[in-house]
Every structure is written in C-alpha cells, then in structure tokens.
Amino acid sequence: MVYFHGAPGAPGEAAVFDACGKIHGVRILAFDRFVVEPSVRGDDYYRLLASEIQRHTRGEKVVVVGFSIGAFVALQTCRHMAGSVARVHLVSAGAPLEAGDFLNAMAGKQVFQLAQGFPFVFFLLSLWQGVLARWAPKALFAMLFASAQGGDKRLAADAQFRATLIEVLRSSFVGAVRGYTRDITAYVQPWKDSLAHMHFPVRVWHGLQDNWSPPAMATALNEGLPQCESVTLLEGLSHYSCLLEAAPTICGSQCVL
Amino acid sequence: MNNPTTKSLVTAPISRNALKVLLVDDDSFQLELISGILEGLGVTDITSANSGEQALQRLSGGQQHFHLMLLDLHMPGMDGFKFMESLTKLGYSGALIIVSGQSDDVMHAASMVAKLRRFTLLGTVPKPVGRAALSALLSKLA
Numbered sequence: 001m002v003y004f005h006g007a008p009g010a011p012g013e014a015a016v017f018d019a020c021g022k023i024h025g026v027r028i029l030a031f032d033r034f035v036v037e038p039s040v041r042g043d044d045y046y047r048l049l050a051s052e053i054q055r056h057t058r059g060e061k062v063v064v065v066g067f068s069i070g071a072f073v074a075l076q077t078c079r080h081m082a083g084s085v086a087r088v089h090l091v092s093a094g095a096p097l098e099a100g101d102f103l104n105a106m107a108g109k110q111v112f113q114l115a116q117g118f119p120f121v122f123f124l125l126s127l128w129q130g131v132l133a134r135w136a137p138k139a140l141f142a143m144l145f146a147s148a149q150g151g152d153k154r155l156a157a158d159a160q161f162r163a164t165l166i167e168v169l170r171s172s173f174v175g176a177v178r179g180y181t182r183d184i185t186a187y188v189q190p191w192k193d194s195l196a197h198m199h200f201p202v203r204v205w206h207g208l209q210d211n212w213s214p215p216a217m218a219t220a221l222n223e224g225l226p227q228c229e230s231v232t233l234l235e236g237l238s239h240y241s242c243l244l245e246a247a248p249t250i251c252g253s254q255c256v257l
Numbered sequence: 258m259n260n261p262t263t264k265s266l267v268t269a270p271i272s273r274n275a276l277k278v279l280l281v282d283d284d285s286f287q288l289e290l291i292s293g294i295l296e297g298l299g300v301t302d303i304t305s306a307n308s309g310e311q312a313l314q315r316l317s318g319g320q321q322h323f324h325l326m327l328l329d330l331h332m333p334g335m336d337g338f339k340f341m342e343s344l345t346k347l348g349y350s351g352a353l354i355i356v357s358g359q360s361d362d363v364m365h366a367a368s369m370v371a372k373l374r375r376f377t378l379l380g381t382v383p384k385p386v387g388r389a390a391l392s393a394l395l396s397k398l399a
Contacts, residue, residue: 016338019366022359023336151373158372160365244373248338 001251002053003030004077006068006092007183008129008144010034010171012164013067016244020251029056033073034172034179041182043080049073050080061086065250067243068213069094072187075198085200087229089250092210092239095217096192099224105214107147115181116188126177126184133173137166144169150209151241161240195224202228205246207237271324271399273299279321280305281312281340282329282356287384291327291356294388298395309335309343316347323351325379325398330357330367338370345374352377352398354391358384 001021003014011030021028031052040048053062063086066074071093078085095102097116103109114122132140145156145165155161172180202225206218215233222228234242278300282288288305295303304321306312309332315321326349330337337355353376355367364381371378379394 015362016366016370019330019359019363020336020338022363023331023338154375155369155373158369160369160372164365164369241373244370245342248336248342248370252336252339 001026001028001063001065002057002074003028004064004066004070004074005030005033005168006070007034007073007180007187008169008172009068009070010168012168012171013243014065015164016247017065017251020248024251026251029053029062032171032176033070033183034176036179038178038182041186043076045182045186046073046076047080049077053077054081054084057084059084063250064088065091066093067091068239069183069187072191073183076191076194078200079194079197087201087203088198089203089205089246090221091205091246091250092207092213092242093204093217093221094187094213095220096190096195096224097188098190099192099220100216102214102217102220105211105216107211111184112188115184119181119185122184123177123181126173126181130173130175130177133169137169138162140169140173141166147211148238149211150207150236150238151245152207152209152238155241155244165240192224195221196226198225198227200227204228204231205234205242205250206231207234207239207242207245209236209238210242212239273395273399274301276300276325276399277302277321277323278304279312279315279323279326281309281326281332281337283307283332284329287329287356287386291386291391294386294391295395297388298392300395300399308332309337309340312340313343313347316344316349323349325352325354325395327354327356327382330355330359330363337367341367341371341374341376344376349376352379354379354394355381356384356386357381 005013014030017028061084064074071090148156204218206215208215218231222231280288292303328337379397382390
C-alpha cells in the first residue's frame with residue numbers, strides 16, 4: 001500500500017495505516033514528497049513518483065491512499081502507473097477547485113487564493129510558516145486548528161495527536177518549503193478535466209464536518225472519476241478524524257483484495 | 258506503559274470486587290495470565306472472549322454490563338481497530354485498556370483512535386502484561 005501525505009503533511013500521518021498494516025501484514029510505503037528536487041514539476045514530478053513506487057514494488061499491483069491534497073498528487077501519479085494500480089482510496093480529498101464553489105467553505109481559503117493569484121506572496125507566507133514550525137510549532141498548530149470541527153476538535157485537544165501533528169508540520173515546513181509550495185501551486189491550477197483519464201477503481205472517504213476539504217468535494221470527485229466505486233460519508237468527522245476512522249477499514253480490506 | 262492524562266473517570270468509585278471486566282484476546286495463555294493478575298488485584302468478576310466476534314456477542318446480548326475491557330489489538334478476523342469500531346456502534350460506555358505485543362507506534366495509533374471514539378482510555382499495556390502496570394491503570398477506576 002502506498003500512502004500520499006497531505007500538504008502540509010508528512011509520512012508520519014500514516015501512523016494508523018502503519019499500525020493496522022503491521023497487524024494485517026500489509027506493507028505501507030509512505031514517501032516524503034517534499035524532499036524531491038523542487039525544480040522537478042508537473043508530469044515529470046508525477047512520473048518520478050510513479051517510477052519510484054514501481055521500483056519499490058517491483059511493478060506489482062498496489063493500493064494507493066491519498067490524503068487531502070495528497071489525493072490530488074496520488075491521482076496524477078497513478079495516471080503514470082498503467083496497470084499497476086489495484087485501487088485508490090481518497091481520504092478527505094481535495095477536489096479540483098474549479099469543480100465547484102468550494103473556497104468559501106475551506107479553512108485554508110486565503111492560502112489557496114494567494115497560491116492562485118500571488119504565488120510569490122504565498123511562497124513568503126510558507127516561509128513564515130516554516131519559521132513558526134521551527135520556533136513556535138505549538139502556535140502554528142493552534143492557528144491551523146483554530147477552526148477545527150467535529151472529530152478534529154477532539155483530536156486537537158489530545159496531547160498525543162498534537163505531538164504527532166507538530167512533528168508533521170516541522171517536517172513539512174522546515175527545510176522542505178519548496179516541496180510543499182510545489183504541491184499547493186499545482187493543486188490550485190485547473191485539473192478537473194484530468195479526472196476523466198483516471199482509469200482505475202477509486203473509493204472516496206470524507207467527513208461530513210470537514211472544513212479543510214468540504215464534503216461537496218467528495219461529490220465532485222464521485223461525479224468526475226469514471227470508476228468511482230463508492231463514497232463513504234462519515235458523520236461527525238472532519239479532516240484528520242476521517243483519516244483515523246477510515247484507515248483500519250482500508251487496511252483490513254487489503255487482506256481480501 | 259503509556260498512561261494518558263485522564264479526568265476523573267467515575268463519579269462514584271467502584272470497589273474492585275464489584276468491577277465487571279471483559280478480556281478480549283485470541284491467545285488463551287494471555288487470557289489466563291491477565292485473569293490471574295486481575296484476581297490478584299482483587300477483581301473477581303472476569304469474563305473472557307477469545308475473539309472480537311465472541312466479545313460482541315457477550316456485549317450485544319445486553320445481559321451484561323462491563324465497567325472495563327482489556328483489548329488485544331492483534332487478533333485474527335476482527336482486529337482491535339475494527340473491534341473498537343463495532344464497540345462504538347454498540348455504545349459501550351465503560352473504560353478501556355489496550356493490551357498488545359505490538360510496537361509503541363502501534364499502541365500510540367490505537368490510543369489515538371480510541372480517544373477519537375470517545376472511549377475512556379485508561380492506558381496501554383505492552384505484553385507480557387505486568388502486575389504493576391495493570392495495577393496502576395486499574396487504580397484510576399477502582
């Protein structure tokens with residue numbers, strides 16, 4: 001199973017997948033995409049990720065999990081893995097921004113608007129977030145989770161979760177900002193049309209209280225992806241809580257593929 | 258042993274000999290071992306289940322109410338994570354201790370899931386279970 005972390009994000013997010021994987025004997029590959037040379041962009045970037053995955057899996061069929069913005073990168077990468085994608089699970093996935101009126105419902109609205117209209121200012125903001133991640137990670141965490149809802153609000157109050165996420169934020173912003181901004185600036189460009197070319201089975205998991213990727217994004221993905229098998233909407237859950245909830249089921253289903 | 262900070266778990270303390278405990282583990286040796294430790298700590302009402310499915314049968318009958326459950330993560334069929342999902346659906350309101358021979362990161366992930374599910378997680382205990390570790394967690398409850 002290959003895990004694509006969010007942005008911000010890091011392989012550490014996959015802890016629950018890793019835990020369930022150990023129980024079920026499922027091997028989890030989670031790459032830190034942000035360390036890939038920042039000048040590698042667009043299809044070259046996705047091809048590189050695809051070839052790296054196929055090198056590790058020796059061309060065997062894999063199940064791919066994409067979380068948040070990582071779902072976008074996962075889908076683009078899978079286009080370059082013809083025949084070796086068994087299924088893709090999109091968890092709390094970001095849909096193409098042009099596929100609906102999503103921005104007003106997104107906690108990161110200003111960030112995405114900056115990335116769309118003022119990429120250099122967005123880059124400066126990301127550098128500032130890097131400073132916070134290094135010197136005041138708790139403040140950065142508090143900023144990001146200020147509007148947390150549902151299950152995420154509960155998670156944000158938990159010391160273990162905070163410690164995990166602070167480490168994820170450090171990994172994302174400290175020394176890897178250009179990798180992070182590459183993913184965001186690519187995500188905010190139009191990519192709705194590419195959905196029609198995703199010829200592999202996809203399952204969508206989304207929290208109904210997700211205010212990072214609004215639930216309407218799950219509907220948009222379902223409508224745009226030709227082989228979307230199911231959309232599971234989870235009551236009371238938001239962005240990260242949906243990931244924790246879906247992971248055991250996704251990992252368990254691996255054993256009966 | 259990982260002891261998460263917990264608020265006051267019970268409004269009225271329960272005496273240990275009144276405590277109803279359910280053990281869920283596919284390993285009969287572990288079930289006997291943990292039962293023995295609990296008995297040594299003054300717990301007398303102990304029920305064992307050798308799978309998640311069997312534990313759910315005991316719970317869904319509605320005949321028994323358990324104050325505490327000790328749950329193994331690594332079980333064939335329904336693992337501890339899936340069991341917690343079913344437990345949420347049943348509305349289990351007792352306390353939980355996660356017991357596992359898995360590594361710390363697995364325990365860490367499991368405890369995050371348990372807390373997300375609003376279980377009263379007393380803590381996690383690595384296998385082989387020690388009397389001191391279990392006693393410390395039990396003292397939060399009775």
